[in-house]
Amino acid sequence: MTATxxxxxxxxxxxxxAARTARKFLTRILFVLAMVVVGFFFALPLAWLxxxxxxKVPTLTVSWPDWTLExxxxxxxxxxxxxxxxxxxxxxxxxxxxxxxxxxxxxxxxSRVRIPGRDGLLYGLxxxxxxxxxxxxxxxxxxxxxxxxxxxxxxxxxxxxxxGVLPTVIFILKDFMDSIPKSYEESxxxxxxxxxxxxxxxxVPIARPGLAFVAVWALVQVWGNxxxxxxxxxxxxxxPAAVIMYTFxxxxxxxxxxxxxxxxxxxxxxxxxxxxxxxxRYGFRFHGGIKS
Amino acid sequence: MATIATTTLVKEYPGGVRGVxxxxxxxxxxxxxALLGPSGCGKTTLLRSIAGLEAITEGTLHIGEVDVTQAEPxxxxxxxxxxxxxxxxxxxxxxxxxxxxKIKKVKKSERRAKAVDVxxxxxxxxxxxxxxxxxxxxxxxxxALARAVATEPxxxxxxxxxxxxxxxxxxxxxxxxxxxxxDLGVTxxxxxxxxxxxxxxxxxxxxxxxxxxxxxxxxQEVFGRPANTFVASFIGSSPMNLVTTTIADGAVxxxxxxxxxxxxxxxADGREVIWGARPEYxxxxxxxxxxxxxxxxxxxxxxxxSALVTAVSGQEKLQLVVPEEDAPGPGDAGWVVASARRSLLxxxxxxxxxx
Numbered sequence: 239m240t241a242t243x244x245x246x247x248x249x250x251x252x253x254x255x256a257a258r259t260a261r262k263f264l265t266r267i268l269f270v271l272a273m274v275v276v277g278f279f280f281a282l283p284l285a286w287l288x289x290x291x292x293x294k295v296p297t298l299t300v301s302w303p304d305w306t307l308e309x310x311x312x313x314x315x316x317x318x319x320x321x322x323x324x325x326x327x328x329x330x331x332x333x334x335x336x337x338x339x340x341x342x343x344x345x346x347x348x349s350r351v352r353i354p355g356r357d358g359l360l361y362g363l364x365x366x367x368x369x370x371x372x373x374x375x376x377x378x379x380x381x382x383x384x385x386x387x388x389x390x391x392x393x394x395x396x397x398x399x400x401x402g403v404l405p406t407v408i409f410i411l412k413d414f415m416d417s418i419p420k421s422y423e424e425s426x427x428x429x430x431x432x433x434x435x436x437x438x439x440x441x442v443p444i445a446r447p448g449l450a451f452v453a454v455w456a457l458v459q460v461w462g463n464x465x466x467x468x469x470x471x472x473x474x475x476x477x478p479a480a481v482i483m484y485t486f487x488x489x490x491x492x493x494x495x496x497x498x499x500x501x502x503x504x505x506x507x508x509x510x511x512x513x514x515x516x517x518x519r520y521g522f523r524f525h526g527g528i529k530s
Numbered sequence: 531m532a533t534i535a536t537t538t539l540v541k542e543y544p545g546g547v548r549g550v551x552x553x554x555x556x557x558x559x560x561x562x563x564a565l566l567g568p569s570g571c572g573k574t575t576l577l578r579s580i581a582g583l584e585a586i587t588e589g590t591l592h593i594g595e596v597d598v599t600q601a602e603p604x605x606x607x608x609x610x611x612x613x614x615x616x617x618x619x620x621x622x623x624x625x626x627x628x629x630x631x632k633i634k635k636v637k638k639s640e641r642r643a644k645a646v647d648v649x650x651x652x653x654x655x656x657x658x659x660x661x662x663x664x665x666x667x668x669x670x671x672x673x674a675l676a677r678a679v680a681t682e683p684x685x686x687x688x689x690x691x692x693x694x695x696x697x698x699x700x701x702x703x704x705x706x707x708x709x710x711x712x713d714l715g716v717t718x719x720x721x722x723x724x725x726x727x728x729x730x731x732x733x734x735x736x737x738x739x740x741x742x743x744x745x746x747x748x749x750q751e752v753f754g755r756p757a758n759t760f761v762a763s764f765i766g767s768s769p770m771n772l773v774t775t776t777i778a779d780g781a782v783x784x785x786x787x788x789x790x791x792x793x794x795x796x797x798a799d800g801r802e803v804i805w806g807a808r809p810e811y812x813x814x815x816x817x818x819x820x821x822x823x824x825x826x827x828x829x830x831x832x833x834x835x836s837a838l839v840t841a842v843s844g845q846e847k848l849q850l851v852v853p854e855e856d857a858p859g860p861g862d863a864g865w866v867v868a869s870a871r872r873s874l875l876x877x878x879x880x881x882x883x884x885x
Contacts (some may be wrong), residue, residue: 421616424583429630429681430604439629443620 287506290499297495309500318474319501322482325392327508329467329478330457332396337407337456338449340400345411346441350420360412363405376469383470390472398466403459407452414448415441447520454516461509479505532594532607532684532717533559534580540588541572541579541741549575551741552589557734560715562708564732566722568764572741573721577687580719581610593685604633609678610687613694615670617662623649623673624658630681648680649673652710668699672706679714686711688720692727704730725765729753737761753808755874759881762806762874768838771812771848773805774878782875785843787823789868792875795884803884804876811872812850814839814858815865822865823848827858841866 282300290296291310292303313319348356369375379398380389388394418441426436442449464480471477474485483505486497534557541550549572557563565573578584580591582603590599598606609630617626624645625632631641646658652672662670671691678686691707692700708731711718722728728735729749737744737752737760745757756762762770773784777797781788782805789805791797815822825841825848837857841848841864848866858864875884 419614419616421612421614422618424603425610425612425616426629426633427583428581428603428608428610430602430633435633439632440618444618446620 287499287502290495291503293499295496296499309496310504313497313500313504316486316497318477318482318485319479319497319504321475322477322479323504323508325476326461326478326480326505328392329395329399330460330508332392333399333403333460334453334456336396336400337403338453341404341407341411341452342415342442342445342449344404345408345415346437348408349412349415350423360405360409364409367402367405373465376465379466380469389470390476392471392476395467395470398470399460399463402466403456407456410452410455411445411448414445418444450516450520454512457512458509461505533557533592534685534717534719535592536580536589538589539576539579539586539591541575541584542587548572548741549584550579553738553741553743555736555743555746557717557719559717561717562711562731562733563717563719564722564728564735565719565738566725566728566735566764567738567744569723571738573723573738574689575741576738577610577689577719577721580685581608581687582606607684608687609681609683609685610689611671611674611678611691613690615662615674615694617670617673617677619662622659622661623654623665626662626673627658627676627680629677634681644680645676648676652676652679667695668703671695671703675707675710679710679716683716686714686716686718688718690722691720692722692724700727707731726767729765737764739764754872755883756806757883759804759806759876762876766808766810768809768849768851770806770808771850772876773846773848775803775805777801777803781821782873784868785823785825785846785848787825787843787865788821789823789873790821790870792873793870795875797875797884802878804878804881805873806876807868807873809838809849809851811869812848813867813869814841814850814852814856815867816858816862817865819865819867822867825864825866827860827862827864830857830860 285300286298289300289303292305292307293301294304294306294308296309348360353359383389383394383398386394388397422440422444423436426440431439462480464484467478468481468484471481474482479501483498483501486494486501488494534555536553536555539550539553540548542548551572553576565576567573575584579586580593582598582601586599590597592598593606593608618629621629624642627645627648628636628641631644632638636644649655649658652675654669654672654676657665657669657673662673665673671694688707692703695703704727720731729752732749734746734748735752736746739760745752745761747755752761753765756765756770759772762772775783777791777799778788779799780791780796782791782803784805789807797803823843823846825843827839828842828847829840831838831840832854833851834854836851836853839850839852839858841850843866850866852858876882877884
């Protein structure tokens with residue numbers, strides 16, 4: 239009201255801009271408040287992850303810890319805890335190895351060779367990938383593993399996990415490969431480079447950020463996967479961390495929070511480390527290996 | 531060093547489209563040869579066929595004495611500079627230049643030394659540790675040239691070598707290319723859609739259209755005596771004047787006047803022809819002349835030291851290049867004068883030049 243009357247009396251521009259700034263300021267405050275609530279919601283579990291392992295008696299609430307390492311000592315005494323992290327690493331890096339080599343070869347071929355129905359094939363694979371590692375496929379997958387003698391082996395789990403992540407990996411890598419100009423390869427070809435040399439000298443180095451991204455992404459997928467190793471690995475010595483965590487109970491059948499909290503922290507470290515390592519070296523970019 | 535010879539070379543794409551349609555051309559040893567034509571005319575396809583990047587459907591290709599029609603690109607002794615230069619972004623300049631030597635299994639120290647040596651020769655001294663992304667367009671082009679030259683190829687192929695450079699740099703690079711080619715004496719084929727570039731650089735050039743050769747000749751021949759109306763209108767910074775007319779009284783009526791028959795040609799009265807003359811070869815006269823085309827100036831465009839004058843005579847528009855001091859203004863009347871030595875006749879049916 240004041241703004242309009244002031245406008246009539248002459249100071250048109252200054253008073254309307256004042257009203258606009260006030261409104262802008264208000265929306266800004268509301269926005270920040272909303273973000274604080276959302277941020278708090280997400281920060282709470284993380285705060286628990288950092289504080290609970292150091293409490294004498296961890297509960298499900300966040301409280302200031304006593305900074306004791308007692309929980310970690312208990313963890314080292316658990317027969318399966320640390321070997322399970324090793325198992326997770328074997329599964330994770332095994333899958334990365336399978337997925338990055340086969341995925342990059344497949345993506346390169348799909349990017350360079352025109353086959354009819356290529357895009358349909360890719361989308362089909364992408365859709366089916368959720369089936370391979372999905373609950374519905376567990377019984378046939380289990381039978382397949384028994385039939386091939388791969389049941390209760392890390393190899394079997396790595397292969398099954400790779401099958402699940404490969405389509406997405408191929409899909410992402412194909413995009414990276416598509417962004418590499420053909421003239422690079424043609425140029426190398428003119429100088430007499432064989433296809434394997436072109437791949438090694440030109441394509442892979444340029445697609446490296448894509449390969450790194452895919453590797454981290456595959457590790458994250460495998461690291462948190464529970465169902466597949468739970469079903470395909472029968473002995474606790476070979477089970478990965480995500481499965482072992484499920485066995486942490488006290489004698490009374492309660493969840494053993496001191497073990498679980500300490501283990502959770504240890505469990506999260508490798509993924510975070512790999513993320514920072516790769517991020518520092520390549521930076522995460524979803525698109526393209528080349529700055530044009 | 532080698533000659534390149536093609537016989538009825540055909541490149542047919544799946545679906546029956548012919549990118550190159552029966553090209554016979556022989557490029558002499560050490561020659562600087564241009565493939566010129568509008569986009570989509572097959573000039574790049576022909577170049578890529580010579581390189582081996584496109585499989586040849588029919589015909590043969592010889593480089594030197596060797597039939598390389600089916601040879602792998604790496605076995606033909608050709609080097610190519612791509613339009614986008616295709617420098618590997620993850621290698622420094624020296625590694626880029628030395629890459630062909632790496633494939634040939636030359637020792638690392640030896641090939642780095644050679645790379646630096648070649649780079650110095652192309653005014654790239656001190657840049658050997660830079661990445662391609664840190665170089666200017668002109669430098670990138672010279673690196674690409676250095677990489678091509680480092681292999682000491684028998685044939686050097688250049689795909690639109692100047693198109694990625696800005697106008698100023700282009701002139702510089704043009705002179706540079708010509709010098710380099712002369713120094714190396716390597717048989718060089720380059721593709722361009724810019725007729726001025728082709729005329730300036732090439733010893734001989736081939737004009738292409740729809741996969742076929744229209745004319746092969748020296749720049750003087752192609753400019754002065756185009757084989758058909760397509761070449762006539764494609765070559766030259768302003769296209770040739772082409773007027774469809776009928777011979778009368780042993781002369782060529784154009785607009786409201788006449789021009790003489792081209793030198794050495796006799797044509798029967800009543801024959802329909804296309805008369806052609808380059809704007810550069812027409813003259814403007816303010817006084818009446820015995821044989822000329824009375825016309826009125828409609829537009830004058832300044833070209834610097836000369837002016838491009840568009841004059842209208844009856845239904846016909848004629849363009850002529852006039853020195854700046856004689857340039858008439860719009861609305862001025864005068865006569866367009868053609869020389870018998872510098873005008874041509876084309877057959878309206880076949881569009882071929884009449885000799």
